[in-house]
Amino acid sequence: MESVPQDPEHEEKKRLTYVLSRVGDMLQRLAAIPRYFNEDTSEPQTADEVAQQTVERLRDEQIDALRRSQSEPYFGRLDLIEENESSALTLYIGKRGVEDSHTGDRLVIDWRAPIASIFYSFSGQGLARYEAPDGIIEADVLLKRNLAVRDGQLIRLVDSYVKGQENLNVTDEFLLYRLSEHKESRLRDIVSTIQAEQDRIIRADRNLAIVIQGVAGSGKTTVALHRLAYLLYQHSERMRTHRMVIFAPNAMFVEYISEVLPELGVGGIRQTTFAKWALQVLDQKVALADPMNRYERWFSVHKDKMVEREFHVTRFKGSMQFLKQLEHTLTVIEKNIVPNGDFEPWDGAVLLESDIRRWFFEEYRHYPIAPRRDRVLARVKRYMDMAYRDVKADDKTGSRKKQGAARFRSYSKKWSALTVYDIYQEVLASTLELQGFAGAKDAGRRKAGQRTGRGPATRPQVNLEDLAPLLYIHLRLHGMGGDESFDHVVIDEAQDFSPFQIAVLQHYCPSGSFTILGDLSQSIHGYQGIGNWSEFLDRFTQERREFFRLDVSYRSTMEIIEFANHVIRRFKQFTLAKPVFRSGQPVKVKQVPVGTRLQESVTAVKDLMQQGANTVAVVCRVEGECQEVYDALITAGLTAHQITSRQQSYLGGISVLPVYLTKGLEFDAVLLLDVDAANYDDSPESAKLLYVGCTRALHQLQIHYTEAPSPLITEEREGTVSAG
Numbered sequence: 001m002e003s004v005p006q007d008p009e010h011e012e013k014k015r016l017t018y019v020l021s022r023v024g025d026m027l028q029r030l031a032a033i034p035r036y037f038n039e040d041t042s043e044p045q046t047a048d049e050v051a052q053q054t055v056e057r058l059r060d061e062q063i064d065a066l067r068r069s070q071s072e073p074y075f076g077r078l079d080l081i082e083e084n085e086s087s088a089l090t091l092y093i094g095k096r097g098v099e100d101s102h103t104g105d106r107l108v109i110d111w112r113a114p115i116a117s118i119f120y121s122f123s124g125q126g127l128a129r130y131e132a133p134d135g136i137i138e139a140d141v142l143l144k145r146n147l148a149v150r151d152g153q154l155i156r157l158v159d160s161y162v163k164g165q166e167n168l169n170v171t172d173e174f175l176l177y178r179l180s181e182h183k184e185s186r187l188r189d190i191v192s193t194i195q196a197e198q199d200r201i202i203r204a205d206r207n208l209a210i211v212i213q214g215v216a217g218s219g220k221t222t223v224a225l226h227r228l229a230y231l232l233y234q235h236s237e238r239m240r241t242h243r244m245v246i247f248a249p250n251a252m253f254v255e256y257i258s259e260v261l262p263e264l265g266v267g268g269i270r271q272t273t274f275a276k277w278a279l280q281v282l283d284q285k286v287a288l289a290d291p292m293n294r295y296e297r298w299f300s301v302h303k304d305k306m307v308e309r310e311f312h313v314t315r316f317k318g319s320m321q322f323l324k325q326l327e328h329t330l331t332v333i334e335k336n337i338v339p340n341g342d343f344e345p346w347d348g349a350v351l352l353e354s355d356i357r358r359w360f361f362e363e364y365r366h367y368p369i370a371p372r373r374d375r376v377l378a379r380v381k382r383y384m385d386m387a388y389r390d391v392k393a394d395d396k397t398g399s400r401k402k403q404g405a406a407r408f409r410s411y412s413k414k415w416s417a418l419t420v421y422d423i424y425q426e427v428l429a430s431t432l433e434l435q436g437f438a439g440a441k442d443a444g445r446r447k448a449g450q451r452t453g454r455g456p457a458t459r460p461q462v463n464l465e466d467l468a469p470l471l472y473i474h475l476r477l478h479g480m481g482g483d484e485s486f487d488h489v490v491i492d493e494a495q496d497f498s499p500f501q502i503a504v505l506q507h508y509c510p511s512g513s514f515t516i517l518g519d520l521s522q523s524i525h526g527y528q529g530i531g532n533w534s535e536f537l538d539r540f541t542q543e544r545r546e547f548f549r550l551d552v553s554y555r556s557t558m559e560i561i562e563f564a565n566h567v568i569r570r571f572k573q574f575t576l577a578k579p580v581f582r583s584g585q586p587v588k589v590k591q592v593p594v595g596t597r598l599q600e601s602v603t604a605v606k607d608l609m610q611q612g613a614n615t616v617a618v619v620c621r622v623e624g625e626c627q628e629v630y631d632a633l634i635t636a637g638l639t640a641h642q643i644t645s646r647q648q649s650y651l652g653g654i655s656v657l658p659v660y661l662t663k664g665l666e667f668d669a670v671l672l673l674d675v676d677a678a679n680y681d682d683s684p685e686s687a688k689l690l691y692v693g694c695t696r697a698l699h700q701l702q703i704h705y706t707e708a709p710s711p712l713i714t715e716e717r718e719g720t721v722s723a724g
Ligand SMILES: Nc1ncnc2c1ncn2[C@@H]1O[C@H](COP(=O)(O)OP(=O)(O)OP(=O)(O)O)[C@@H](O)[C@H]1O
Pocket: 175, 178, 179, 187, 188, 189, 190, 193, 194, 195, 198, 214, 215, 216, 217, 218, 219, 220, 221, 222, 223, 519, 522, 554, 555, 663, 664, 665, 666, 695
């Protein structure tokens, strides 16, 4: 057995210098190759130019990867002896593999390579195993070392396993070191500290639909992004970047996660929202209504009478029951679309109804309804044109031709007009009425149908929950374009998706390769989402699905997690997060008199920033309350950004936003305002909102209330709260 070197730091510095000099040489060689193609100014004209351009683009990518490696070539080292081998291997693991182009030496192994999985999965007990293309290989691990390299300098070295020594779970030491760092304003990669339970998800089989229930801060979003990078690396022949998609809850979130994939060396994956994608597929024939008004009412503590009914309708629109209803309607439309009667362009010329039916129901049956109708009608027209040739000589005045054209027009009109939106409207109104929603015909129209202005050219406005049914009708009528399908679909915050949305996406991703992640304790849009993951899992066969749980929260300090858990503890259906042992400041709960409420917010924000927070969220109960808080911060000379459901971009620094828009984001410090009994009652809905708000904080959490604190935060709590 190889002995562990005496002076690890010296050895690692030497190795680092060596690797960096090899990387430097390679960069120099690549940079010295002359360029023939200037992408900015010229378009390739010939095949040679296209080839040249590709070569140069690949070279640029290589240069970019090597430059990134120059700063942080690797983050870990593994020494091991594979079964049936006598000598030990020393592997350095990094974000991207580096091979010495001269000697062919593998200087750095890509973290996604099968053997690198040992770095994440090895528990310190017995032999390690990994799945190589030829089967499972066992290995005896001698050393697992974490290395932090920044700007080409070794700044930290932690051995988390040394064979023969007592190993005191020191992995955590490196993880805690990473977690305690203050974050940039965006999400980032975690390749150096992926945990075993996360690694299993990242490397799960390509063919599966995986559903992940993970507590707040358990790394779901991060893990899903790493899984994409892994799938692309392992299955480059089956997975194409432009056919992979991430559905994020809103535009701001898309921006927030946008840096992780490029950092992992993956570009070109579509990161979008379900609504944006759906509107594109629907060719922008409908527009999305501004959600602000609705959110303001729906998230208000004192909901008006209509809200409960609106929730019912919304939930129904996302249900499989409604999908079945639409399916039935479209089958009926299809069955009855061919008009009764023969087509007779003029007396004596007859195209039999039975022929037309045969074309529609047999010959063209593989086409979706709309193109099939068009094909049949085109063929009817061709029949007429042919028939006319026989009688043309007798039709000096052209009256027969005119008659034929008129009869063809009226025959065409007998075929139902297949407009996605109109069909939806009709079905919706009648179905809602059947479901017992009084006055539903009007409600259906109003909900899914206000037009954006006057005149026929304006687009009808719809809501989010109308999009999946519209897409379904679109699919049945028009089918799917060849380039519209996905190789893999990621759905973040999936607890807010409806079964109907999943069903539609299954059509668009025929391989069934999905990563679906969310947290039922954070289902603040419960009126549109699910109550149980089986609602999604049941949509896939047993062999093609897998369910994972992530119960450890990495984002927040122990104090914050315990506080957040306390908020939801009384609701048995919610899973409590387990913190990693990272201690921070106590959560501060403070009563602030109404008159000084704004001033107190300003003081608290200044305080938090002074203590080192780069990103601070000031969180109100609803959007309408954000403006005055924002104004107060600005007046006090602070630079702040207001985030609303209309304007959604995430800029870091100080953000003022309503609690329901904080989902998915994280901030060094969070200040929750007006956590009064009047704002957060003891309902599960309030608990979920407050829980989401609390779990956004990485290091510090402050709570302000003015009159009486919310019952969700008042009960005994083993000393984690200090009233300020
Ligand atoms: N293995 C890890 N090593 C280091 N940091 C981690 C790890 N796993 C998660 N984190 C960090 O924890 C935080 C939460 O991650 P992420 O946002 O992906 O969680 P989430 O489960 O999607 O959270 P939420 O449901 O609350 O939105 C991030 O800052 C992420 O970098």
